[in-house]
Amino acid sequence: MTPADVISLAVDETGDPPLRPLPPEAAELLHTLNAPPRLVAHLRAVHEVAAQLLDRLARECPALEVDRDAVLFGAATHDIGKALHPAELSGPGAEHEEAGRALLLAHGVPARLARFAGTHASWDAPEAGVDDLLVSLADKIWKNKRVPALEDLVVARLAGAGGRPVWEAFLRLDEVLTDIGEDAGRRLAYQMSHPVTRGGGL
Numbered sequence: 335m336t337p338a339d340v341i342s343l344a345v346d347e348t349g350d351p352p353l354r355p356l357p358p359e360a361a362e363l364l365h366t367l368n369a370p371p372r373l374v375a376h377l378r379a380v381h382e383v384a385a386q387l388l389d390r391l392a393r394e395c396p397a398l399e400v401d402r403d404a405v406l407f408g409a410a411t412h413d414i415g416k417a418l419h420p421a422e423l424s425g426p427g428a429e430h431e432e433a434g435r436a437l438l439l440a441h442g443v444p445a446r447l448a449r450f451a452g453t454h455a456s457w458d459a460p461e462a463g464v465d466d467l468l469v470s471l472a473d474k475i476w477k478n479k480r481v482p483a484l485e486d487l488v489v490a491r492l493a494g495a496g497g498r499p500v501w502e503a504f505l506r507l508d509e510v511l512t513d514i515g516e517d518a519g520r521r522l523a524y525q526m527s528h529p530v531t532r533g534g535g536l
Contacts, residue, residue: 384409408450
């Protein structure tokens with residue numbers, strides 16, 4: 335796979351499932367790194383889910399203060415460290431987290447945006463803000479993985495911002511996540527159709 339192919343994979347129409355193009359800055363970074371195809375496919379799937387999540391929450395809880403562009407960039411780059419640790423594309427590992435943050439910083443990405451690469455798996459940290467929680471949530475819901483402790487933290491933010499009872503915020507978020515989760519099979523199939531290695535091996 336050539337760097338030009340990376341740009342195409344990052345921004346071209348996908349067909350089934352339909353996925354929004356990655357932000358230009360993220361696509362350019364993946365191009366520069368000649369990122370593995372499966373990584374680019376994964377980032378597109380999570381970015382799409384983050385966008386859907388933001389759209390729905392904007393309607394359900396307009397008082398929730400969210401930096402939309404930051405969340406979308408975070409979703410589009412959260413696993414970028416796997417370009418340096420490709421074994422973690424098909425197996426467990428956390429080396430990509432801090433490696434991703436450092437990589438983004440080294441390429442001139444501001445710390446407030448680079449942080450998501452390091453925080454997406456540590457959503458339970460006391461300093462995690464709502465933007466961090468939403469990137470983490472998108473990284474779960476893209477494959478319809480439900481994490482009650484994470485969802486509870488998001489529910490608390492929704493209830494606090496919207497002045498609603500916690501139970502009502504929970505029901506609304508549950509409906510949103512259930513709806514988005516219905517397309518998980520198509521997103522998984524899309525990701526798995528792309529090879530782990532740049533040379534094409536699955």
